[in-house]
Amino acid sequence: MSITPPVTELNIKLANRGFYKGFNQVVTLGSKILIVVLAIWAAVFPDQAGGLLKTMQGWSFESFGAWYIYAMAFYVFVCFFLAINPATGKIILGDENQKPEFSTFSWISMMFGAGIGIGMLTFSTAEPLYHFASNPDTISGVVAAQSDETLRSVYKWSFFHWGLSAWGCYAIVGLALSFFTYNRNLPLTIRSGLTPLFGKKLEGMLGDVVDISAVIATILGVAVTIGFGISQFAAGMYTISGADWMINAEGSPTNTAMIIALVVVMAASILSAASGVGKGIKWLSNINMVLSFALLLFFLVFGSSMVALKSLFVGILDYVINFPIQAMTYWANSDVEPAATLYKWQSIWWTVFYWAWWIAFAPFVGLFFARISKGRSIREYVMGTMLIPSLMCFIWFAFVGGSAIDLELHGTAAGTILNAGQEAQLFATLKVMLSSGAAKAMSVMVVVLLMTYLVTSADSAVLIINTINSGGDEKQKDKTHVIFWGAAVTVLIAALLIAGGLTAIKSAMLVGALPFSFIMVLMGIALIKALVRDGMRAREEDSGKAVSEKNLEATKS
Template sequence: MPATPHWLHNKNKETPVSVRPNSPLERWFAGVSPTMAIASIAMVFAFVLFTVTNADLANGLYSGAKAWIERSLGWYYVAVVSGVLFFTCWVGLSRFGNLRLGKDDERPEFSNYSWFAMLFSAAVGTGLLFWSIAEPLMHMQGNPFMEMAGVEAGGVEAAQVALRITMFHWGLHGWAIYIIVGLILAYFTYRRGLPLTVRSALYPILGERIHGPIGHAVDLLAIFSTLFGTATTLGLGVSQMNAGLSYMFGWEVSVGTQLLLIAVTSIVATLSAVSGVGRGILWLSHWNIRLSSVLFLFLLLAGPTVFLLGLYATSIGDYLAHFVPMGLWTDPQPERQWQGWWTIFYWGWWLSWGPFVGMFIARISRGRTVRQVVVGGMLSATLGAFLWIVIMGGTGVHLQLSGVDLASVANNDLTMVLYKTIEGLSVEWATMAMAALATLMIASWFVTSADSATLVICTILSMGNPNPPRSYRVIWGIGLGALAAVLLLAGGLQGLQAATIVAALPFSLVLLLICYCLVKAVHEEERAASMNSLEVLAAPGSR
């Protein structure tokens, strides 16, 4: 009998209720794991109840934990993220890069363009729209790298350092987290036949125990990170949408307006999640790229065209020359808190979104090889993010250097930076049209993150079913918006953001474990393949 890893023939011990339901309870849990469904709802309810009824205490606890992590474990986050980047590159470029995520004769379900559009849309959300201009403007006013290089704030050299830092925070280090999680989950799901859940990646060391309390805890952590990370982004997104509507139409910037925007956005995201990956999510992802291209083309032609074209190549070269030492740098003066406010915050944010984006990448990557996912995903996503930062951030930086005081706008109201940048180009006939387009993009980009998050949560609850029950997609899609609304009313979004960063700490340990499990699994597969080959050669008549 061929030598095969013992876990290849795993049987899922806790399967969702799939028989025809008879009682109301069975109908409620049809298609999902009752244990996970009850535990996830209880977890969310307890968290929201505690945050709403004890807002000051909750925010204090979350912020205090976040501050402790930044102060005491900043070095650990730096080490984990840099280590994950090197590990991801090794996996993609090693002999295991030719392994296909599925059967050896399978081919990708989606085209390269569709795959990239969905990957980028799910992963980026409204983050780049919010920070691509504001972040370099804030870094230009001072940072440790400028101090070490003796660069004065506000000048051309300061702008170059500021763009380098922004690209560093949105570059290879962060994308490596998403890509490696997606790759590992896709490997265990499509090549090993395990459920599409985070717990499956721990099978080489836990075995059948992944179906018990440990497995439930790992998947609940993934749901926690996905739900609360997305809700926090929704809070940031609606504040920027509200600013855009105020800029164009004079709408009041208020909690009431933002609640209305949350409701509309959540409904659209839920409809998209119900339609599935191949329809709503794919369609919206394509339109995200198209709308973004229109805005980029406007900024490129109406703005400093020659400056931006040269800046792209220059900034990539500058990034490549510095990203390794920047990735290993820890602030020798932690009392100034800069690294905690920026780099550690970003690393925690990427880590906290790792389960959600990674699982979605796994969902759309069946049939691709390991190398295609690693090299193709990291290069395309990073270059796409850099193009975004150079065109939008470069335009803002150029206006700042030319005398348009965008830095003061960023210091006073981050949500208005995008609109004031468009206004600063002084193309009167296009200002309102581009502001409307930018606001639509904020909504569209968020919707594609929210519908992806909803689908991921429901996939986990259904123990890996890529097409989970539609009723649960509706429940969690609406629930995601309701959660953001409740926390917005309670003033808890800032504390929620801190809680999301804290959630990155336990997931970082899970990430290290699943990386080890991948190495263990591919070596077992290699040994099994070698023994199979020897048995074939030794069989009668094989010569």
């Protein structure tokens, strides 16, 4: 019985005239309406919006915490299975003779900058310091908090959050889109990744809903990333300038400081987005990779190198050994200790929040990965998008976070780093390590680096949103559409900051991430189905050729 041919065409309805020429109006207007309504609601009724979003966040944690844990494990498994399997790993994303568009350095730079660059600057210090005081091993009583013995557990959990799970989340979306776009000639948009399951139904409302979900998740995921980034940006500007109006009584950046930083960053990102991937984004990515290595080299030379190296190698070993258990462990809510605190740590404070953040960021980063990965094999793609960025994060966390912990562990910092807000802990570390003038100079470099990461993430997101809205058309869009989405993201972040600060932004993101987490699981299943059926078709074709040759020989004889 012949296997049905794959879907190689999706006719996504696009406007052929007017302001929305080349765009799917249902997806574009649907996304705009939802974002504008959310922004107006948060701005006009900030207390109500902040309260409801926080309630919905709690519901999401309670009801879907386990789903997030197991879904993320599924993404990693699928990516590695397809890379390791000889039959699928060698498949080229594109024509067999297709050459990659970007050099390996630029490819990795753009992935890293668009992926987790901003969060890494904030959390490479903040997360190890937090886990130094509290992590599942200290909560369970396995090790004592804030001691030499705590270091191993610090990195086991830090690496877990910033390693294969995070990058596998992005990789599976990008891999599905790369395959269906470059090997099946389908549009470079999220709905294409579901064609083996839903076929031509994706040309209509079902596909529109999928793409709208991706746009909303992208905007909210980027909002969280930029929210963290501008908070640290404002803290850095305070460190450099000493302007008291930038910091409130609790020592955190004021909303005024963050909104000014937001406007500056988004204005620069709109200009960069208007120049396209091959110009502004590529060059900014290369610049922030160079600056990242410069900052890393500083900590390598002047930081606690021995502690960092030990933490890096032992941490990677512990992470690899414990990953299967960590990836599949879920602590349910409980009234009994330590289970109650373990639930809060995993579902409210750390793991589930991270998983939702990565998922919300995945349509943007995944589509961006697909956009820049044509010509790579599946094996090369998975290794390049998962292993190299994970290793970079591990090195950052070991050297930057390890230096901060060592300064606190031996009393040099005297609590100044631990007591700083998470957005200011990197700058506090520099203050302890250097003289006042040198610390300011290094803080300037960090602020510039942060600026490049912020602009790269924001402008990439604007381009991806327009790609999804236009049914996968990668061509440069009219600058009006670039400006609108840049402004929309700016207004939404500002409104959510007013409604409840970073907490409101995180709550909104968690709500937006949930629908897309289901779409991502379906994309993984669809990709496996497509590759399996391609293998079956190939065997069927080979079998048919063998029968034909046999019949030909029989006829001759």
